[in-house]
Amino acid sequence: MPNERLRVVAATPIPDELVAAVLAAEPRIDFVVDQSLLPPMRHPGDHAGDPEFRRSDEQQRRYEELVDSAQVLYGIPGERPSELRRTVEANPALEWVQLMPAGGGAQVRGAHLTEEQLGRIRFTTTAGVHAGPLSEFCVLGLLAGFKSLPRLEEHQRQHDWADGRWIMKRLDGSRVLLVGLGGIGSLTARKLAALGAHVSGTSRRDVAVDGVEEVIHPDALADRVGEFDGIVVSLPGTPETEGLINAAVLANAKPGAVLVNVGRGTVVDQDALVEQLRAGRIGFAALDVTTPEPLPAEHPLWDEPNVLISPHTAALSDLEDELIAKLFADNCTRYLDGRELINPVNTREFY
Ligand SMILES: NC(=O)c1ccc[n+]([C@@H]2O[C@H](COP(=O)([O-])OP(=O)(O)OC[C@H]3O[C@@H](n4cnc5c(N)ncnc54)[C@H](OP(=O)(O)O)[C@@H]3O)[C@@H](O)[C@H]2O)c1
Numbered sequence: 001m002p003n004e005r006l007r008v009v010a011a012t013p014i015p016d017e018l019v020a021a022v023l024a025a026e027p028r029i030d031f032v033v034d035q036s037l038l039p040p041m042r043h044p045g046d047h048a049g050d051p052e053f054r055r056s057d058e059q060q061r062r063y064e065e066l067v068d069s070a071q072v073l074y075g076i077p078g079e080r081p082s083e084l085r086r087t088v089e090a091n092p093a094l095e096w097v098q099l100m101p102a103g104g105g106a107q108v109r110g111a112h113l114t115e116e117q118l119g120r121i122r123f124t125t126t127a128g129v130h131a132g133p134l135s136e137f138c139v140l141g142l143l144a145g146f147k148s149l150p151r152l153e154e155h156q157r158q159h160d161w162a163d164g165r166w167i168m169k170r171l172d173g174s175r176v177l178l179v180g181l182g183g184i185g186s187l188t189a190r191k192l193a194a195l196g197a198h199v200s201g202t203s204r205r206d207v208a209v210d211g212v213e214e215v216i217h218p219d220a221l222a223d224r225v226g227e228f229d230g231i232v233v234s235l236p237g238t239p240e241t242e243g244l245i246n247a248a249v250l251a252n253a254k255p256g257a258v259l260v261n262v263g264r265g266t267v268v269d270q271d272a273l274v275e276q277l278r279a280g281r282i283g284f285a286a287l288d289v290t291t292p293e294p295l296p297a298e299h300p301l302w303d304e305p306n307v308l309i310s311p312h313t314a315a316l317s318d319l320e321d322e323l324i325a326k327l328f329a330d331n332c333t334r335y336l337d338g339r340e341l342i343n344p345v346n347t348r349e350f351y
Contacts, residue, residue, distance in 0.1 A: 008072040010034075015041070018321055021326070034063075044317070044319075071094065071096070072335070074328060075099070076107060102315075103236050128183030131186070131187040132319070133315050134234070138192075138234075142230045145306075146229070176197045232260045237264030250272045256282075261286075274301060283306060327342060
C-alpha cells in the first residue's frame with residue numbers, strides 16, 4: 001500500500017525557492033526546513049555549508065530532534081557518514097535517505113550500518129545530475145590533449161611563434177574508450193559521437209548506449225586499451241573499481257593516448273600514471289579526481305607538464321541544486337506511488 005504523505009526533513013542546506021519547487025511538484029510531502037539550523041551555502045552545490053557555522057547547544061538539540069523525526073532525509077547531517085549512522089540508530093521510523101553526492105554510496109559505506117538497517121532504509125544518490133558539466137570537462141580534457149594545450153601555452157609564455165608547426169590530433173575520427181557507461185559516460189558518449197569520435201565503452205552488463213559503437217567487458221581493458229586515442233574514466237570509487245586502470249592497462253595504452261578521469265581517483269594507479277606520462281605512453285592526463293584529495297603539494301603529478309589538474313570542481317555548476325531538487329521531487333512522487341526510485345544505492349558494492 002503506497003504512503004499517503006511523507007515527512008521529509010532537510011538535513012543539509014536547500015534554498016527556500018527550491019523547497020517551494022519541490023512542494024509544487026509533489027504536494028503530498030511535508031518538507032520540514034528550519035533555515036536557522038542549517039549552515040549557509042557558500043556557492044551552489046555547497047551541501048556541507050559554511051564550515052564556520054556553529055549551532056548553540058540548544059540549536060543542536062533542536063536540529064537532531066528534527067532530523068531524527070524524519071521519514072525521509074534530504075541529505076545527511078554535515079555530509080558526515082558518522083552522523084548518518086547516529087540518526088539511523090536514533091530514528092527507527094527513517095525509511096529513505098536522499099544523498100547529495102553522485103557517489104553517495106561511499107557515505108553509506110562509511111556509516112557502517114548493519115544488514116538490518118541497510119535492508120530497512122532506502123538510499124538514493126544524485127548520479128546523473130553532474131553528467132552535463134562533467135561530460136563537458138571530458139571533452140575539454142580530450143581536446144586539450146589532442147590539441148597539445150601545454151605546448152601551446154609554453155610557446156605563448158616564451159612569445160615563441162614555434163618555428164616548426166606540428167600536426168594536431170583530431171577528435172573527429174579518433175577512437176575513444178569510455179570506462180564507465182553510467183549517467184556521465186552515456187552523456188559523454190553522445191557529445192563525443194556528435195563531434196565525430198568513434199566511441200566504445202566498458203560495462204559488466206549487456207547494455208546499449210546511444211553513441212557507443214561497441215561495449216567491452218572491463219576484464220578486457222588491458223588487451224583492448226591500445227586501440228584508443230582517448231580513455232575517459234567515470235567509475236565510482238568502490239573496492240571493486242580500485243586500481244582498475246592499473247599499471248598493465250596504462251603500459252598497454254596507445255602511445256600518446258589522452259586519459260581523462262572524472263570518476264574517482266582510486267580507480268587509476270597514480271604511480272603508474274606518472275611513470276607512463278614520463279615515458280610518453282600517456283600523452284596527456286586531465287584529472288578532476290585524484291587520490292588522495294586534496295592532492296598533497298609535493299605530489300609529482302602537480303609538476304608533470306602534460307597534466308591538467310582540476311580540484312574536484314568540474315561537476316559544480318549553477319544548476320546543481322535545482323537538478324537535485326528536481327530529482328528529489330521525482331523520487332518523492334515515485335516513493336509515494338510505490339514505484340521504483342531513481343539511483344538506488346547498491347548496498348553490496350556501495351555506489
Ligand atoms: N568529479 C566529480 O565531481 C563527480 C561528480 C559526480 C560523480 N562522480 C563520480 O562518478 C561516478 C559515476 O557517476 P554516474 O553519474 O555516471 O553514476 P552511475 O550512473 O551510477 O554509473 C556508474 C557506472 O559505474 C559502473 N560500475 C560500477 N562498479 C563497477 C565495476 N566494479 N566495474 C565496472 N563498472 C562499474 C556501473 O556499471 P553497472 O551498470 O554495471 O553497475 C555504472 O555504469 C560516481 O559514482 C562518482 O564517484 C564524480
